[in-house]
Amino acid sequence: MAQKILLVEDNPDMVVALRMPLEASGYQVFVAASGQDALRLVQELDPALILLDVMLETSTAGFQVSLQLRSPDPKSQYAAYRHIPILMLTAIHTTTSLRFGPDEAYLPVDDFVDKPVDPDVLLEKVRALIEPADLEADHLTE
Amino acid sequence: MELSEVLQRLVSTATKAFVAGGAAVWLLDETGSRLTAAAGYGVPQAFLQQDPLPLGNSPLAQEALAQGAALVTSAVDDPRQAGLPVEAASALAVPLGPGGRPSGILCVYGARPHQFDLAQAGLLHELAELGGAALAATHALADLEQIEAGKSEFIRVSTHELRSPITVSQSLVRTVLKGYAGPLTDKQKDVFKRISGQLNSLESLVNDLLDLAASQAPELAASEEPVALNSSVARAVLLLQPRAEEKGVTLNFRQWRGELAVWATEEGLDRIFVNLVGNAVKYTPADGEVTVSLQPAGQEAQVIIADTGIGIPAEAAPHLFEEFYRASNARTFNAVGTGLGLAIVKRLVDQFKGRIAVVSTEGQGATFTVGFPLYRPAK
Structure with missing residues (x-):
């Protein structure tokens, strides 16, 4: 079965640009256009990976989504989804000389993809994050 | 030079030039109906910190603005003593700035009666004119700085708005160029490469504009x-x-x-x-x-x-x-x-x-x- 990717992106044209390479590589892509939608769909779909834009309804809504999903509170309603890898879409590296990386407390994501997105780079990062864990499962079902 | 510094030099120079007890600059507000003490030399601090004075309460200032000069030879029994420091026994006042639209008055105060005469008004005028010119220049500079700040803010906001569609377009073009939207003919590939090149130039222009705006906005700088x-x-x-x-x-x-x-x-x-x-x-x-x-x-x-x-x-x-x-x-x-x-x-x-x-x-x-x-x- 195809692996599910939840794409959290509010710009429909960006969705097209990202969906094409992901689908061409055999992933099943679902789209959430807001932080609220994203949190709902995570529970509904239990995706293999979340591709999360920083800027949604506000300029940092993406951060809030990642903080909620990775909440260290064991009673959090998202506790079951903490393990899902998050790949964050951001233009920050290309537009400023700021260096920032994933940070468990402040920015709990696994990796970044720079915008404008190079589809080959995107696919490489997606594979790196979901294949090691799911490869075994795939072999078992075969 | 800051406005306060310009005015401070003006009053100290006037005091020394007239061997006066002190001097002050009073500036008119935008409505032209109130005077605020903006700088003083040899006058008590409390005199400078007093509330703005309605022009109507200062007959000396009114006369200086209307006649081009006003002289109080002996303050004791002169009704125009209103608005003078209590220590002043005499005073000479002239308008500050250009004739048509004075921005206030420059006033020298004497410790003794009969310290000034109207013949000296010419010299005080010269000083007031220089002070007025400096004042006008400072105001013009402040206006320019405000315009400049507005310009930077405009560039900053509009570049953020400009950058998003460029980024999305570049991502779309890359998806097509890498074949994820289906195979391309050589001619199509050539066209998309040209679009990509144009988008890259546009992106660097927008990034440079943002850099420039950022370097102009001090509140954003580290x-x-x-x-x-x-x-x-x-x-x-x-x-x-x-x-x-x-x-x-x-x-x-x-x-x-x-x-x-x-x-x-x-x-x-x-x-x-x-x-x-x-x-x-x-x-x-x-x-x-x-x-x-x-x-x-x-x-x-x-x-x-x-x-x-x-x-x-x-x-x-x-x-x-x-x-x-x-x-x-x-x-x-x-x-x-x-x-x-x-x-x-x-x-x-x-x-x-x-x-x-x-x-x-x-x-x-x-x-x-x-x-x-x-x-x-x-x-």
Whole structure:
């Protein structure tokens, strides 16, 4: 079965640009256009990976989504989804000389993809994050 | 010079020139109906801090504004003593600024009665005129600064809005070019590559505009601190080494062994040297050479960026640091460029109290020298 990717992106044209390479590589892509939608769909779909834009309804809504999903509170309603890898879409590296990386407390994501997105780079990062864990499962079902 | 400083000099000069007990400048508000004490010399602090005075309550100011001068020879039994410091036994007042639209009054106070006469009004007028001119210049400058700040804010907001569609378009074009939207014919590929190139130029223009706006908006800038110039220059050289190699340009770096600290921001210095070394590499053809060196020179830390590139035509030199200016040979040699890089560099160098100079002969390379005051910690 195809692996599910939840794409959290509010710009429909960006969705097209990202969906094409992901689908061409055999992933099943679902789209959430807001932080609220994203949190709902995570529970509904239990995706293999979340591709999360920083800027949604506000300029940092993406951060809030990642903080909620990775909440260290064991009673959090998202506790079951903490393990899902998050790949964050951001233009920050290309537009400023700021260096920032994933940070468990402040920015709990696994990796970044720079915008404008190079589809080959995107696919490489997606594979790196979901294949090691799911490869075994795939072999078992075969 | 600040407005308060201009006025302070005016009142101290007036006091000395008239051997007076003191002097004050009163400025009219926008409605022209109230006076505020803006500067004083030889008058009590409380006198300067009093509430704005309705013009109607100051017959002396009214008369000075209406007649061009007002003289109180003996304050004791003169009704115009209202609005004078209690110590003043006599006073002479003239309007401040241009005849048609005075911005206030300049008044000298005497410790004795009969200290001034109307014949002296001419000299006081001259002083008031100079003061008024300085006042007008300060106001004009403040207006300009406000316009400039508005312009920066506009650029900052609009570049954010501009950047998003560019980013999305670039991502779409890359998806198509890499074949994820289906196979492309050679002609289609060629068209998409051209679109991609145009989008890249647009992106660099927008990024430069944002950089420029950021360097103009002080509230956005990081706070300045002592920064090692050595590391910033080394980073820029390191960053540009691959591009130089790709082009077949030799990039030499002569590091200075001791630390050269300057008062700046790291990000600002990085921008300066990435721009300057980047330009040197960009405008030097294959087999050419770029040499970056660092040294202390007197009170200064100097960075010299010398290249054997296309050089700068004499007619371009005065415009080099203007926004959007590109020398004719730069445009022919390299199509991509926004003409903002050096404007940003100049702005940042000025911000860090540095200086930048360029020596060049067209066709024979250029040498940029950037100097910053060496930072020495207080002992």
